[in-house]
Amino acid sequence: MLVDLSSGQVLFSREAERRFMPASITKVMTAFLAFELIDGGKLSPGQSYMMSENAYREWYGKGSRMFLDRSEPVTVETLLLGITSVSANDAAVVLAEGAAGSVDNWVAMMNAKAREIGMTDSHFGTPNGWMDEGRTFTTANDLAVLAREMITRHPDLYRFYFGREGMTYRGIAQANHDPITGRVKGADGIKTGFTNQAGYGFLGSAERDGRRLIMVAATAPTPRDRNDASVAMMEWGFDAFDTRKLYARGGYVGEALVQEGARSTVPLVAAGSIHATFPEGVKATPRLTIRYEGPLEAPLEEGERVAELEIAVEGAPPSRVPLLTGEAVPQANTWQRLVNGVVGLFR
Template sequence: MEAPAPAPAPAPAALAPMPEISAPIGLLIDVNSGRVLFERQSHRRFVPASLTKIMTSYVAFELIAQGKLRLDQRFTMKPETFAKWHGVGSTMFLGNMSQTSVADLIEGIVTVSANDGCVVMAEGVAGSVPGFTAMMNAEARKLGMRDTHYNTPNGWMDEGQTWVSAADLAKLSMALITRHPALYQRFYGHHQATFGGITQNNHNPLYGHVDGADGVKTGFTNEAGYGLVGTAIRNGRRLMMVVGGYDRPVDRAEQSRALLEWGFAAWTSHPLFPKGAHLGEARVQEGEARSVGLVAPHDLALALPAGATGRPTLAIRYKGPLRAPIAKGQQVATLVVKVAGQPDEALPLVAAQDVAKGGVLARLRDGFLALAGR
C-alpha cells in the first residue's frame, strides 16, 4: 500500500565530525525519523544501575493509565523494608511506617533516584519485590526488549542478575514518552525535589546545559560505572541517547552534552507527517470491523545530514491481514522511507481505533468474502 509522498525534502553531503565518545556503549537516535545517528555496541548487555528506574516508572504509568493505580494512593514503609533500605544509596528519606503517595514516590524515583521509594512502590503495587519485577519483565517483553532482565526495581547491585542494552533502554524511554506524554511531562525534567525537608538536585548532566533537555535518567554503581539515558526536544524534534560504562562522571557529562548538540547540528529534520495523521488502512481478520486506520504515533520526519537533499518515496508495510483484537495506539504497521544514497528508515504506524474480536457472524463474513476474493 503506497502512501502519498510529501513535498521533496532537501543529495549526500559531508557529515560534520562527531565529538569524542569514549563510552564503551553508546546510541543516538533521531526519534521522529527513527534514524540511528550513532551506535556503539547498542545490543551489548550491561548492568544498568539506576537506569532500571525508568522501567519502574513505566510500570507505574501503565497501571495509572489502566486505572489500576492512583496518584493519591498511599503506600507504607514496612519496618523490614526500612531496616534494609534506610540510607542505602540515593534516598528520599522515607521514615519507618511512613505513608507516601504514589505521586511522591514517582517524583522521588525519577528526580532523586530514590532506592527506598522504588521498594515501597514495588511492595505497595505487587505485594513484594519479586512480584513487581515480574511485572517489569512482562512489560519488557511486550515492548520487545530482548536484551533485558530485571531482578530489582531500583538497580542496586545484585551480582549481575539485572541487565539491559542501550537499544532496549532507548525503546523503553521512547515508549515512556509516547504512551504517557502527560505523566512524562509531569514527573520528568525536574532539576530538584524536596523530601523530608531535604532538597536534592537531579544528577542529570544535561539539565541547565542542553536546551530542551527533559529526561531521562542517570545511573551509577561501582559495578556499573556511570551511565545516562538522555533526551532533548527542539522545535518538535526529539533526540534520544544512551551511554554506559563511563569511569568518571565528568566524561559522561561533557561527552553526552556534546553528542546531543552534534545530533541537532549535524543532522537536519525534514517533516513528513504530524502526529495523528491518517496514512492508510490495514485489513483486519476476525474483527468487528474489516479494517483499521493507520496513524502516526508522533511527528514523523526524515533525518538527513545537514546540507543533504533527496526526494523520499514512501510505502506502508504490515503483515496482513491483522488479527483482532487490536488496541488503539498499538503498533501494527511501518512506514518505509527510501531516499537515494541513504539507508531505508522504518517508522511506526499505530491503530487509529480499537477493533474488538468479532463473533460467529464476523468469521462467516470473512470466510464468504475470502471465497469471493474480497
C-alpha cells in the same frame, strides 16, 4: 548511541549490543512499569503505601534516597517523583512492595515487561539498580527501546514525572543530576546511573520542533566525561542532521485491511510526529512503506498499535516508527459479513 525517535533512525552507535550494568538507570524500567499500571487502571497516583519494616532495615540511609520512614504513608505520585527526580532507592523498593506485594514480584513484572516491549538482551534483579553481582544488565539498544516505549505510550506521564530540577521532601531539598536538562535546549531527562562497578551512565532525551532524540552513554570513568559527552552528542544530533516532517501526531498515513470487521479497512495514523532524517545538506526523497501482519482481525480499538511506517533514506538503513488505528472497528454482524464476502470476490 543516538536515536532520532521521530524517524526511528540510528544517528550514532558504538557497541550498542554490549552488555553493561545500568545502575540507577534501572529505575526507568520501574517508572515505566508504574506508568503501564497507571494507564491500565491497576495503580493510582493518589494511593498510598507505607514503608515496611524490612524495607526500612535494608534501605534507610542506603545510597540516594528520599529519607522515607515507617511512620507515614506516601502516595504513588510522591514515590515516582522521588524515583525520577532524585533517584530514590528507598522509593523504588516501597513502590515495588506496595504495588506488587514484594520486591521479587515487582522484579518479575519488570522482566516480563522488558520481554514484551522487545528488550531482548536485558535482565533486572532489583527495582533500583543497586549492585547485585551482575544479575542486572542491559544494552544501549535495549535502553533506547525502553525510552521509546515510555515516551510514546505515556507522553503525559513522562512530561509530568521527568525533567524536573529536583524535589523537596520532609524539608530536604535534593537536586536532579541529569546532565543535559537546563544545558541542552529541549532536554527533559531521563536518568543517570552510577555505581563503582557500573561507572557513570546516562539515558537522555530532548525534543526540538517536534523532533525527539534519545541517547545512551555508559561506563564513563568520571561524571564529567559522561556529562560532557552527553551534551556534545545531543547538540551534534540536532545540528548535524536535517529533517523533513512527514506526518503530525495523529495524522492520517494510510489504511490496513481488516478481517471479520464492520468495515474492511481501518485508517492508520501517526503515533507521534514523524520525520525523515538526513545528514545536513543532503537532499533526498524518502521511500515510505506501511508494514503490518494482516489482514488485522476485528474487533479493534482506536489507538491500537498495529503497524509500522518504514522510512528508507538513501545511504542509511531503513527505520520504522509505530502506527495506530485511527478509529475503532467492531466485529461484523451477519449482514456485514455477507457484504464483506461479496466485496472480497471482486478484489
